[in-house]
Amino acid sequence: MATNENLPPNVIKQLAKELKSLDESPPEGIKVGVNDDDFSTIFADIEGPAGTPYENGVFRMKLLLSHDFPHSPPKGYFLTKIFHPNIATNGEICVNTLKKDWNPSLGLRHVLIVVRCLLIEPFPESALNEQAGKMLLENYEEYARHARIYTGIHAKPKPKFKSGAISESTTALNVDQTITNMDQKNNTPSGGAIPLPLAQPLAPSATATRGGNNQDQPATAVPTVEIGISGSATTPASATTQKKEVGLAKVQADRKKIDARKKSLKRL
Structure with a gap:
């Protein structure tokens, strides 16, 4: 395992640049973490893609960089147990990007995106988990059921918005909309005070019933x-x-x- 001390300076500089980019604009469904003193191990939390058996789960994985990176590909492992044809029971990831299709010009962002795509489209032909690969080919519903069970037991639940915060935001929005509607109806500037004649209640004797259900009540004549x-x-x-x-x-x-x-x- 490499550390910042034995990685070439140009590699450390490139990794620092990539990690900063991943932190400022992370790929969809991926959050990256790293030890500043050791760039050789990259951690990432990957959200299970919607429409897959891994939906609503968060899976942690790591990339291990060798001493001659980027000339040799990193090794990828899932730390969260997952039922997937291309992920071994020990968490090792089998994907061509990390093997025969590796190119030193490929960055960490590309690797992480490929790994998440693997959750969307597995490749049972090159399975590390033979049970999952065979089940995927023969009975997808059974495979999906097993994968969902693993997701529910081992994966961290996907964080959701707090209902209280949403409720408060919605309430504030409704209040603002109500004030805006009142301003438009009364022709008052937004945020301004309601004119005094509208704010004061009218005397009962001066009030005329117009178009209401109380038609028996005579309307008081208003002088021209x-x-x-x-x-x-x-x-x-x-x-x-x-x-x-x-x-x-x-x-x-x-x-x-x-x-x-x-x-x-x-x-x-």
Whole structure:
């Protein structure tokens, strides 16, 4: 087993760069951990892919880097017991990427993604677990049942969101939506105070029943408001007074015209 002391400096630099990338943007369903003093052992928690017998389980695995890495491939092992054709009872992983198809240019990200894909599509032709391989070929339902049993017993449950946090977030969202709806209905700015006339309860005598089920209750008549010439609101009584005043002024003006004509005729 290699350590940071006997790994070449360029390999350590490349591994540090890859591990930082895996930490900042991990592959889907994979979380990587490592000992800063020993890059020769890479740990990863892999979520069982949806639609497989490994769904809802988290499986821990490790990659062991040899002293001449990356010229030779790492060895992969599942630390969590799993029923899979290409994973031996001791956890050893059999995949071509880690054997004949290895290329020094392949990074850790590629290796981890291939291992997770192995949970989606096993290869029973190159089985390390003969029982699982034979069962997969002859009776998939029985194979899936065994795999689910192993997942339920040995795999760590997949973490779920806390219902309390979701409930709190949903409640806050509903409150915000309600306020927004009220603002739009009342034509008030978002987050602003409700206008005072709407906030104050109306007196019972001034309330009219409109379109409700209590049709027997008489609606209180609302006086019509008219706008005067000056722009101020006036009641029907004041409007009548204004009309009389306008009529009187018109009569007086007509009288003045008649008087003026009489004077003109006398002069003639």
